[in-house]
Structure formats: C-alpha cells, structure tokens
Amino acid sequence: MNKQTTEHPSNDNTDSASPTFADIYQSSIHDREQFWAKQAERIYWHKQPEQILDDSNLPFAKWFVGGETNLCYNCVDRHLPERAEQDAFIWLSSEINQELTETFTGITDAFKELDNNVEFYTDYTKRRLTYNALYKEVNYFADVLQRRGVGKGDRVIIYMPMILEAAYAMLACARIGAIHSVVFGGFAAHNLAIRMDDAEAKMVITVDAGLRGGKVINYKNLVNQGVEQATNKPETVLVVNRGILPFKAQTIDVDYATERRQSCDANAVVEPVWLESNEPSYLLYTSGTTGTPKGVQRDVGGHAVALTTSMDYVYNGKAGETFWAISDIGWAVGHSYTIYAPLLAGMTSVMYEGLPHRPNPGIWWRIVEANKVNILFTAPTGVRMLKKQDETWMTRYDVSSLKTFFLAGEPLDESTANWLTKYLGVPILDHYWQTETGWPILSNTPKFDHKAHKQGSPGYPMYGYEAHVLNEETGEPCAAGEKGLLAIKAPLPPGCLTTVWRNDERFMSSYFKLFDNKQYSTSDYAVMDEEGYFYILGRTDDVINVAGHRLGTQEIEEAISTHPEMAECAVVGIKDELKGELPIAFCVLRDHAQVADTENRFRLEQQIIGAVVKSLGGIARPAAVYFPQALPKTRSGKILRRAIRALAENQPTGDMSTLDNPTAIDAVKQSMKDY
Ligand code: ATP
Ligand code: MG
Numbered sequence: 001m002n003k004q005t006t007e008h009p010s011n012d013n014t015d016s017a018s019p020t021f022a023d024i025y026q027s028s029i030h031d032r033e034q035f036w037a038k039q040a041e042r043i044y045w046h047k048q049p050e051q052i053l054d055d056s057n058l059p060f061a062k063w064f065v066g067g068e069t070n071l072c073y074n075c076v077d078r079h080l081p082e083r084a085e086q087d088a089f090i091w092l093s094s095e096i097n098q099e100l101t102e103t104f105t106g107i108t109d110a111f112k113e114l115d116n117n118v119e120f121y122t123d124y125t126k127r128r129l130t131y132n133a134l135y136k137e138v139n140y141f142a143d144v145l146q147r148r149g150v151g152k153g154d155r156v157i158i159y160m161p162m163i164l165e166a167a168y169a170m171l172a173c174a175r176i177g178a179i180h181s182v183v184f185g186g187f188a189a190h191n192l193a194i195r196m197d198d199a200e201a202k203m204v205i206t207v208d209a210g211l212r213g214g215k216v217i218n219y220k221n222l223v224n225q226g227v228e229q230a231t232n233k234p235e236t237v238l239v240v241n242r243g244i245l246p247f248k249a250q251t252i253d254v255d256y257a258t259e260r261r262q263s264c265d266a267n268a269v270v271e272p273v274w275l276e277s278n279e280p281s282y283l284l285y286t287s288g289t290t291g292t293p294k295g296v297q298r299d300v301g302g303h304a305v306a307l308t309t310s311m312d313y314v315y316n317g318k319a320g321e322t323f324w325a326i327s328d329i330g331w332a333v334g335h336s337y338t339i340y341a342p343l344l345a346g347m348t349s350v351m352y353e354g355l356p357h358r359p360n361p362g363i364w365w366r367i368v369e370a371n372k373v374n375i376l377f378t379a380p381t382g383v384r385m386l387k388k389q390d391e392t393w394m395t396r397y398d399v400s401s402l403k404t405f406f407l408a409g410e411p412l413d414e415s416t417a418n419w420l421t422k423y424l425g426v427p428i429l430d431h432y433w434q435t436e437t438g439w440p441i442l443s444n445t446p447k448f449d450h451k452a453h454k455q456g457s458p459g460y461p462m463y464g465y466e467a468h469v470l471n472e473e474t475g476e477p478c479a480a481g482e483k484g485l486l487a488i489k490a491p492l493p494p495g496c497l498t499t500v501w502r503n504d505e506r507f508m509s510s511y512f513k514l515f516d517n518k519q520y521s522t523s524d525y526a527v528m529d530e531e532g533y534f535y536i537l538g539r540t541d542d543v544i545n546v547a548g549h550r551l552g553t554q555e556i557e558e559a560i561s562t563h564p565e566m567a568e569c570a571v572v573g574i575k576d577e578l579k580g581e582l583p584i585a586f587c588v589l590r591d592h593a594q595v596a597d598t599e600n601r602f603r604l605e606q607q608i609i610g611a612v613v614k615s616l617g618g619i620a621r622p623a624a625v626y627f628p629q630a631l632p633k634t635r636s637g638k639i640l641r642r643a644i645r646a647l648a649e650n651q652p653t654g655d656m657s658t659l660d661n662p663t664a665i666d667a668v669k670q671s672m673k674d675y
Pocket of ligand 2: 434
C-alpha cells in the first residue's frame, strides 16, 4: 500500500452512522473481496458466485467466478413487480418534428407499426416506454433474433442511430447471450467492414436512414457497402425501417416490423439465458484518438455489479429518478449510462436523437424542464458549442429538477465550468474514465462529500481503483505535486475490460507491459495534490519537448482557455531544428469575425501568448497562433491533435474517415494561409 492511495479527501459528513467516502474507499482496497461481495448483492444472481475474485493469472482478473446471471433480466424483468408502469426510457428526437412527419407520412406509418405511444411537437418527437412495455419489446426482439438463428456467443453488430429499437437490440442480445458490438452510426462503410471482420459478426442490425442536423444519413447503403467490403459476411441484415428513405432490399435483408408482428401476435416470451459471470457481454471499439481502435471486451456479472454500484456511489442516482447521458450509444458513455446503468438502478433514462443547438440552443434545457431530468452527463464539447450561441437560451427554462451535471471525455476548462455553473447553479463535476474501464476512475462523490470540488480536477480515485501517479522510468510512486503516469494496480475492479477481443497479447502489450504486468497504464499523465485530488495533464502522445523541457500541450491549452474570447483551442508541437519541438496554437474564437481586422488579430495573438508566458513561462511561448473556424474532432468530440500536427508539418493526415467534421481540416489549413 503506498502513500498515494491512502490519502483521500475526508468528508464533512458528521452523521456517524453513514460511512464516509474514505471508509468506502479503504474497504474496497483492503477488504477487496468482502467489498465486492457486498456490492454483488445489488443484482439478481440465478446462481451465486463461488469465488469473488480469481487473481491467479494477473493481469487477467476474473470476478464473481461461477456466478450465473443475465444483464437483460437485471435491467428489465427484475423491476416489473415494483415499476412496471414507470418509464424506463423517454426517447426524444429533435430531428423528427411535426412538420417533417406531415410531409413524410412514411415516418408516421413506421411509428404506428412499431409503437403508438408517440407525441409530435413542433420542435421534437417523443416516445415513452414503461418497464412493462420495454419487457415486451425486448422479448419480441429476442424472439426475432432467435428465429433468425442468433444464439449464445454469436456476435451482432448494431449500426443504428439513437432510437429505442437500438436499446431493444442491445438488451435482446444480452438476454440470449449474444455479444453485441455497437458501431457508431456516423462511421463510414470501411470502419464498419473492419469491425464486421474483427468481430466475425453473424448479423448486422440497422435502419433505413438516420438524420443529423436535418441531413439524411443513408445507413442502409453504408451497411450494403460494408458487407461488400467485409471478408466475413454476416448471414442476415435486420432492418428497422423508419420510413425515412426508400431502399432496395438485398437477399440477406430481413424486415424488422414484419418479424416483430409475428412475435407480437404470438405474445413471445424468451427466457433469459443464464451466463457465467465472466462470459463476454459485449465488444466496443475505443475512439481511435491515438491509433487503431481496440476491441474492448466486457464481462457479464462484473459489468452489472460495477454499473449498479456506480449509479449509487458515484452519481448518487436513485430508483425512480431520471438520468440523461447525452451521448451516442456508439460510445462507452452511451453503453454504460444511457442503457445499462440507469436500467440496472430502476431509473428512467432519456435517449436523445439530435444536436445540442437544434432547433435552437435551448433544446437541452427544454428537455430537462419537460422531463424533470435529475442528473445530466455529457462531454465538454457539447457545452462549448452552446457557449458560442446566444446566452439568453440558458435562462428560458426551469431546470430546478437538476441535482448534478457530470462531464467527461476531455479536459473541462475552467471557463466552460464557470459558465455552466453561472446558469445552472448545480455542481458541475468533471470526472475521468476510459472506454476500457466502462465507469469512472476519478470522480467526486456528491453522495458522500459535502466539500466543494476543485476546479480543474476530475476528483480522486473511485473505490476499487488503486490508482496512483507513477514515475514513468522507475515505476515508483510520485510525491504529491510531481508529474507522472496515471496507473491502476492490477487487478482492475469489476466492469473494466477483461481483454481485447481475441487478442490477449494486445491487452497485455497495450496496457500492462510498461509496469511488468502489475499496473494498468492509462497512457495519461497526471499529478496528485497534497489532499489526494488528481489533475490530468494530457495523453502521453501529446507531450512535446522544447529545448529539453517536457511540456504537456494541455497545460498550454488551459492557459489559452482563460482568454474571454476563446471558444476552444488546440496546441501541438512541430519539429524545430534548434529546439527540438515548438508549440503552436490553433484558437477558435467565440466570434471568428474578430480576426478579420489585422490589428485586432495582432492584439489577440499578443494576449494569447501573454497568457501562456504568464502561467507557464517563456519556454512554453507558442511559436505561432492561428485562428481556424473549427478544429477537427473525432466522432466522440475529442480534438484530433495528431491530424492538426500533421497539417502543421505538411504531412499526410492518415485515415480521417472517423472524423466528425471533415471541413475543419480545410479550416485549419486556411488559418495557416491567413497568417
Ligand atoms: P483511443 O484509446 O482509441 O486512442 P480514446 O482514448 O480517445 O481513444 P476513450 O476511451 O473514449 O478513447 O477516451 C478516454 C480518454 O479521454 C482518456 O484516456 C483521457 O485521455 C480522456 N479523458 C476522459 N475523461 C477526461 C477528463 N475528465 N479530463 C481529461 N481527459 C479525459
Ligand atoms: Mg484511449
């Protein structure tokens, strides 16, 4: 036990009967098995585990060995006695509104075929689904899958937008023990084909089309192309026809509505398949910010226990409350906190198809008001988008139902956090995790702590994670204030990846090699303060070396973000003969027109350089400051610094097919020409 992991913020909770977070943390590390055995009681086990942890083959850890359970049963069936009539999901789409459905009657017909519980408004469409209705739909869906030959262990690719049928598909797979792999709906055919091959998918589930910002995305055609490119062809493509875009059926296509009607007429009920805790539940590929995506494999029992516990201990969410994770189901946040965790906890989950600023920048708050959302979770990128809009939208709705707003995925800069606090008046909590872990590594814990969180820190290690900052070379723990690599001592707690799909070797070499198979490396730099709060300093890929000084580009970005006219920025290092590398800054202003005037641009440049020098010293001075209108981002909203660096050095950018905003590449190029 080293010094770092024992020091955690105490809390001011004076009620001696209830444990403090420090108590919880300590027992999770020192009485690991008892702690998790207790948490395992939160879910239903068809057969109780025989062994809580098998750590005989680290870094591979097995949790709840011999236990048998089912994720879908725990998400759905288990709640029927108490919450059959409570909403399990509230689905909202700002892409589909009254006007659209009046013009395209096919959409209304498709809704009628699948579900009558639809409300059309001028600015959005809403579907509510009780736990009872979810139970029925998931059983029909599971019945369809079984009829089409999908069973335990088969892989199913789900390539769908944010619609309820995607949730049924995931839960139905979990019910019958099929392994789902959701592929983000914006990825091109090529990305789809790679995943079809890697997972050797038996079935692909998709839709005719999706809508993004009013633009039609031809899912069906992308799937056709993906199937064509794939070496391993799926046997069936199950199509949920939304009535948006007519398509020509292929020989392997199956119409979901037709199949569902058959299951519905038969009142189909499919018994859950009981799975050993360590069998795979799903595969999810990482965002690919730093390289080729890794197929993260999750288990069944550990996943269910970890997510249920996190909803209580981390998010302080309670059964009956409403949780809204504004994320796509193609990402880890969507898996864990749109689908699984809220349902495991008996909450109502909001599922949203749409953008943050359409039909207007008040849409999030309108949804919060109309549905009494209690806990929000999103990535900073969406908030920054709102920050660029007319701020009066922030005050038009009653958001008093909100308790907390969690953010993760990218560093949360101080100005964005302050801006949100000003309007919402609830704790804005940064927290940190990875696709690999599936739930937070570092967070604040509003359930236990009445202390203010610290600006710039995503918090302290969560129970179960023996997280600490290690010296990269020696592997020794760093002292408070000393920078190092954020690592987690093996075994990883329940819910984290158990391996990389069919690639144990990559699991070990990507995550455990650096510290002799004893520590999981996050590949992020961090520093811990005297009170045990951690600060993320950026990815190991994003460190630059200026005349022998190692600088995290994120630190420079933080200094720049303090400028009041800044919307967002990225700093990258470019090669320099004299100094090795030099930082250059790409700054997106809240009002781009500001740089049209040369004198004004000069003023901004000087202020930005001044802010960096003031906070980090002359060594960090950006060699150039450019003002593009946008920055290239991954589909999960992460700034793609490796692409910006390539552009700045006039190198090929590599595979950009997973980019969210391809035009940003030109914007970055243009900004360098403007100079
Ligand atoms: P790949 O691993 O394929 O390169 P990725 O790392 O972008 O993709 P994710 O698992 O979605 O894929 O992202 C996790 C990473 O996001 C973390 O390792 C960290 O770099 C960053 N991150 C997440 N939350 C925070 C946060 N609160 N503050 C700072 N960085 C964060
Ligand atoms: Mg990563």
